[in-house]
Amino acid sequence: MSSSGPAIETRGITRAFDSRKGFLFREATRTEALRGIDLSVEQGSIFGLLGPNGAGKTTLTKILSTLLLPTSGAAYVLGHDVVREADWLRPRMGLVLGGERGLYNRVSGRENLRYFADLYGIPLGERESRIREVLGRVDLDGASDRRVEEYSRGMKQKLHLARGILHRPEILFLDEPTIGLDPKSARETRKLVRSLVADGVTIFLTTHYMFEAEELCPKLAILSKGRIVARDTVDRLRHLVGGDRTIEAEAYGFDDREVDSLHRLPGVSKIVTEEFGPVSRLTLRVRTDETGPEAVRAVLANHAELSVRERRTSLEDVYLDLVEEEAR
Amino acid sequence: MMATALGRVSRSRSTYASLRLAVLQFIADPQWLIPSMIAPVVFALVSFELFRSAGPYFLTYAILGAGMMSMWGQTLYGSGWATGQDREFGTLEPTIQAPTPYLYVVLGRVLWNVLSGLIGGAIVYVVIVAFAGGPPALPDPVGFALLFVFVMVTLASVGVVFAAFYVYTRYAGFIQNIGEFAFYIGTGCMFPVVLLPFYTNPVSLIFPPTWALDALRYLSIPGYRGFAWGFWGDLLGAVATTAVYLGIAGAVFTRVEHHVLEEGNLSEY
The missing domain is CATH 3.40.50.300 (P-loop containing nucleotide triphosphate hydrolases)
Structure with missing residues (x-):
């Protein structure tokens, strides 16, 4: 060397x-x-x-x-x-x-x-x-x-x-x-x-x-x-964008009060809202184990067609968050 | 740990590698047969008819005219064009990034162009001799052959400078095409420069082939009236201007390499 x-x-x-x-x-x-x-x-x-x-x-x-x-x-x-x-x-x-x-x-x-x-x-x-x-x-x-x-x-x-x-x-x-x-x-x-x-x-x-x-x-x-x-x-970058856990919730439209309630859940650092035609998706970055899919389901219980899933925050999530933030 | 291969980069080996690659590319591409093998035959026939009434040394005129016609472009522009191809292929970047100075890669191509130019010259000679029914009357055949090779070297020395332009900019082909025929006539490739208007002579004299070609005519055509300083003056001028061109090429290459790294245009074509 x-x-x-x-x-x-x-x-x-x-x-x-x-x-x-x-x-x-x-x-x-x-x-x-x-x-x-x-x-x-x-x-x-x-x-x-x-x-x-x-x-x-x-x-x-x-x-x-x-x-x-x-x-x-x-x-x-x-x-x-x-x-x-x-x-x-x-x-x-x-x-x-x-x-x-x-x-x-x-x-x-x-x-x-x-x-x-x-x-x-x-x-x-x-x-x-x-x-x-x-x-x-x-x-x-x-x-x-x-x-x-x-x-x-x-x-x-x-x-x-x-x-x-x-x-x-x-x-x-x-x-x-x-x-x-x-x-x-x-x-x-x-x-x-x-x-x-x-x-x-x-x-x-x-x-x-x-x-x-x-x-x-x-x-x-x-x-x-x-x-x-x-x-x-990669692990530290996950932390940088708001947590290594990501919870995604999809339904036919969410209102602002629901999103505010989700923000108040422990460990939720960031929520991104996206629309796919009539379907809305909320992506939550979560820092701690206190908030899981069940807590999210409880907040969004009024939606009949609700899908909630949890996954590890991917590098792609990190990348998109950071690049989009820079673009803003 | 993987041991880095830090063998000493031999410049002559790099030049040979470049020459070898040029030969392989030539063999692989049949389009080159036309300018290098077929065109000399056509030029020889045209030149033979053109100089038929030029006196007892018409064969020598014919050989020089056709020989130069078939060789000058190959030798002079081939080198620059090969660098232009490096741009087109995208191989200029990895070649510049290699530890060998690019000038030595260009020299390999110049050597090949000189060799292929000589092959073209030999074809011209054979065709004209065949049509004339015998070889031309040359007062000094050995001197003629040596000087012929030296003419190629003078053409190549200008070719190396052209190659530097190709490294510098992708528009070098445009510059080359503009100057092509002016250079061809101005250096006396087809006919002696002294036949041109006097005011063009100073421009002609900045090119080494002008001197070398005039010397070649002095040597091979008794009674030839070229520049007033005669054969030895021509030869001296050719050696001096060639040395200047090779020196310029070395300096230009160093600067051009730095410049293109500043511009970042190595991958443009």
């Missing part, structure tokens, strides 16, 4: 993109993609970054992986400055941006890996065995000599992953690694991610899939409009 400190540390990272429109009269516009990001990621862990489209996840990933310069602030990976020490960092980090692009489609998957193995200076004597190893890890060994243009989207995603780990990086940036994968391949990818962490690799993961983040990431951050709106373990 290159440093005993955090694997990633950022201080007040901002990033703005300038664009110009028009031919004769150029109109300049500035978009603030990141607005002061402070992060710290422990070595050998998986850190998840969640956020809606356009929140700045890919921008932050590219800054940390030396592909983009921040407008201001500082970022350190393995204790080294991503701007001034990019040459030192690049052989030690892997980046998987994924998607349909980013590969040489007219040549085989194996040739793609050979090319990048050479650019990363993998010793020639190890090159072929290393390629075999990573192809095996992503389950592409049977298709490695086929042209990439014949690959499905999922296979391309696997090849991206194989390239990302080919040079055995100390830190791996994964931007939506399971997008486009079928459920089986996605599960295998998550298994691979866990095995990499077991090998000591630090993983920085962005994803849209809440269950994936919940399953893989002991710690995560939620990014919205270029700011980190929350950063902690």
